[in-house]
Amino acid sequence: MRELLLVRYGEIFLKGLNRPYFIRELVKKIKHAVKELGGNVWVNDSRIFVSDFTDQEECIRRVTKVFGVHSVCPAIEMPKDDFEAICQQAVNMVSGLKGTFKVSARRSDKRYFMDSPQINAQVGGRILRSNPDLKVDVKNPDYTVNVEIRDLAYLYVKVIPAVGGMPVGTNGRATLLLSGGIDSPVAGWMIAKRGVQISAVHFHSYPYTSDRALEKVLDLARILSESCCGIRVHVVPFTKIQMEIHEKCPDDYTTLIMRRFMMRIAERVAQMEHASALITGESIGQVASQTMAALGTTDSVVTMPVFRPVIGFDKVEIIDIAQKIGTFETSSLPFEDCCTVFTPKHPATNPKMDKILEGESRLDAEALIEEAIAGIEIHHC
Ligand code: ATP
Numbered sequence: 439m440r441e442l443l444l445v446r447y448g449e450i451f452l453k454g455l456n457r458p459y460f461i462r463e464l465v466k467k468i469k470h471a472v473k474e475l476g477g478n479v480w481v482n483d484s485r486i487f488v489s490d491f492t493d494q495e496e497c498i499r500r501v502t503k504v505f506g507v508h509s510v511c512p513a514i515e516m517p518k519d520d521f522e523a524i525c526q527q528a529v530n531m532v533s534g535l536k537g538t539f540k541v542s543a544r545r546s547d548k549r550y551f552m553d554s555p556q557i558n559a560q561v562g563g564r565i566l567r568s569n570p571d572l573k574v575d576v577k578n579p580d581y582t583v584n585v586e587i588r589d590l591a592y593l594y595v596k597v598i599p600a601v602g603g604m605p606v607g608t609n610g611r612a613t614l615l616l617s618g619g620i621d622s623p624v625a626g627w628m629i630a631k632r633g634v635q636i637s638a639v640h641f642h643s644y645p646y647t648s649d650r651a652l653e654k655v656l657d658l659a660r661i662l663s664e665s666c667c668g669i670r671v672h673v674v675p676f677t678k679i680q681m682e683i684h685e686k687c688p689d690d691y692t693t694l695i696m697r698r699f700m701m702r703i704a705e706r707v708a709q710m711e712h713a714s715a716l717i718t719g720e721s722i723g724q725v726a727s728q729t730m731a732a733l734g735t736t737d738s739v740v741t742m743p744v745f746r747p748v749i750g751f752d753k754v755e756i757i758d759i760a761q762k763i764g765t766f767e768t769s770s771l772p773f774e775d776c777c778t779v780f781t782p783k784h785p786a787t788n789p790k791m792d793k794i795l796e797g798e799s800r801l802d803a804e805a806l807i808e809e810a811i812a813g814i815e816i817h818h819c
């Protein structure tokens with residue numbers, strides 16, 4: 439007899455031929471998540487199991503964060519021939535519980551000496567006799583005692599909800615513009631949840647932004663990485679570009695021109711990463727560079743689609759998600775971002791394209807971009 443975890447995945451994406459591929463990808467991601475705990479991940483009859491881990495609580499914490507996992511059930515695996523032992527185990531698993539229950543038996547071994555209704559009746563009867571605080575309710579029980587008869591017997595009661603979504607990599611790749619703020623980690627998380635493998639690009643304006651500000655961004659990437667199975671963060675030296683813009687371009691256009699440079703560089707990074715879209719944490723009207731007109735001028739420098747999953751969210755709604763996914767605390771640490779260092783007093787909210795182009799014509803954009811790209815440092819988070 440041993441304790442293990444039964445991992446459940448969503449069924450809707452699993453019709454037909456996709457199923458083995460999806461399960462294979464999910465197993466890879468779970469293996470990555472638990473490898474430091476010595477966990478063994480295996481598949482039996484379309485069920486994913488994790489066994490041999492050193493720390494069950496930590497193992498559950500990690501597996502419930504992996505995109506594609508819908509719930510995790512701590513289970514007992516035991517021999518199936520000793521039915522008395524199975525009943526006793528079921529009784530132990532509900533000891534101390536109050537309310538209603540049902541037993542749900544499943545047999546993949548059709549030669550087993552009892553069928554599912556018989557198992558339900560026998561195990562249910564034993565539970566009723568041993569625990570007077572439990573009553574049967576087959577329609578809407580508080581607890582379901584699951585008994586699965588395969589090559590061995592598996593029993594579980596507790597179902598711990600997980601993050602859901604699809605395994606990253608099953609829906610392509612995208613590159614996230616990751617700042618140290620609240621919005622961009624949430625944006626990256628939302629797209630990755632749909633099965634997109636993300637890489638990140640961060641613009642760092644040393645010495646105007648400190649090493650600690652960079653460390654904070656890498657910490658955010660590490661938090662996302664628990665669900666995303668590893669993120670490469672490209673740190674781009676951005677000081678020279680910002681200084682040049684600040685010196686040579688009209689003050690009210692500096693933020694927008696800076697953002698256009700970010701998008702151009704991010705697109706090049708995305709190409710290097712074989713990604714086919716960009717992700718930002720922008721939301722309409724949040725700041726001057728996120729008015730409808732401003733967003734149009736930043737989109738127009740790239741040809742890749744730009745995903746902005748929080749575009750219609752209020753700040754409080756974004757904060758809610760940040761808290762749920764565990765990035766809020768780190769995002770709230772008070773370190774400067776490159777956007778805030780050179781912020782103009784009166785940024786243009788209704789920018790004119792000819793003024794942007796006139797400002798940019800004073801810069802050698804291509805040389806600046808190439809130099810920034812040559813200076814990229816990659817961190818594996
Ligand atoms: P905040 O919660 O402070 O709004 P933010 O990450 O949304 O944080 P904004 O100034 O609103 O920051 O920037 C809008 C978007 O531009 C961000 O969501 C992010 O995608 C991108 N961005 C901003 N600064 C950087 C940076 N230094 N490196 C990479 N991307 C950045």
Ligand code: MG
Binds near residue numbers: 619
């Ligand atoms: Mg923002």
